[in-house]
Amino acid sequence: MELKNLLNVEGNELIIRQGDALPLKEPVKISIDGQLSSILNYLINNTDHITPRSMIVVNRDFKKITYYEDPQNVYGSIVIGILHLSKEFKLFGINSGDSMTTFEIADLIRMNRSCFEDKTKAAELVTILRSFKAKVDKDVENSDDKRGNITLLRRQAVESNLPGSFNINIPLFKGMGKEIIEIEIDINPDDLTCSLVSPQAAEIIQTITDGLIEAQLKDLKKYTSDYSIPVIEV
Numbered sequence: 001m002e003l004k005n006l007l008n009v010e011g012n013e014l015i016i017r018q019g020d021a022l023p024l025k026e027p028v029k030i031s032i033d034g035q036l037s038s039i040l041n042y043l044i045n046n047t048d049h050i051t052p053r054s055m056i057v058v059n060r061d062f063k064k065i066t067y068y069e070d071p072q073n074v075y076g077s078i079v080i081g082i083l084h085l086s087k088e089f090k091l092f093g094i095n096s097g098d099s100m101t102t103f104e105i106a107d108l109i110r111m112n113r114s115c116f117e118d119k120t121k122a123a124e125l126v127t128i129l130r131s132f133k134a135k136v137d138k139d140v141e142n143s144d145d146k147r148g149n150i151t152l153l154r155r156q157a158v159e160s161n162l163p164g165s166f167n168i169n170i171p172l173f174k175g176m177g178k179e180i181i182e183i184e185i186d187i188n189p190d191d192l193t194c195s196l197v198s199p200q201a202a203e204i205i206q207t208i209t210d211g212l213i214e215a216q217l218k219d220l221k222k223y224t225s226d227y228s229i230p231v232i233e234v
Contacts, residue, residue, distance in 0.1 A: 030069075030077035035175060036212055038081045039067045040219050049077050050224055056231045058217065063209050065216060081216065083209055088115055088170040092196055094183060099193040102132040102162070105185075115168045117180070125166055132192075133161050162187070162194075172205055179204075 030049075032038060043050060049069045057066045063083035070076035092108065092115075093100070100108070106129035109122055116122040165184045171177060181204075186195045217231060 027075045032079045036081040036083045039079045042079045054229045084174040086171040102129040
């Protein structure tokens with residue numbers, strides 16, 4: 001066997017392979033997509049992945065922090081920390097704009113009574129939703145004087161037996177504790193479908209997001225202070 005088949009030179013390393021040695025493979029790039037604290041937890045246990053070329057990128061709109069070990073190295077590790085909304089919050093479609101019939105909302109509540117502090121109120125709400133009644137008053141005025149002046153006026157009022165709001169007890173973010181959230185029922189006047197909205201939840205989510213991101217950045221800056229890693233907002 002020729003010597004060139006036995007020797008493999010990589011940089012300053014000389015590798016001698018004999019017999020049925022395993023084939024050489026490319027390094028494995030580390031890529032992690034986890035919760036917001038994932039970056040700090042990763043670096044605490046992998047200090048050798050902190051380099052002078054590392055950087056941290058923050059995207060508050062997506063509630064995300066990304067750590068790049070070395071952006072110019074195709075094998076440099078990338079760790080993403082995201083603040084995930086809880087499965088319960090997404091299950092109810094709160095503030096998503098999704099439309100549902102009252103029967104669909106009733107079934108949703110019936111199958112997720114654990115999200116209510118008082119199961120009796122959940123049952124009462126299911127009954128009301130299944131017996132949904134609405135009175136719609138419409139006033140429509142159209143006029144055209146054939147001189148280019150057109151008037152189109154529409155007034156509509158909807159009265160229903162649905163409650164203006166109800167409360168559920170759920171975590172807003174994955175891995176966090178529960179809190180009581182007020183949910184309002186918006187009725188679409190065109191087809192009488194409904195959507196669930198919560199101005200309270202929207203405000204809390206924004207406040208919590210900013211606070212948690214700032215806390216993580218503070219800890220990351222402290223832990224990586226020897227390297228002066230840049231933090232870039234996008």
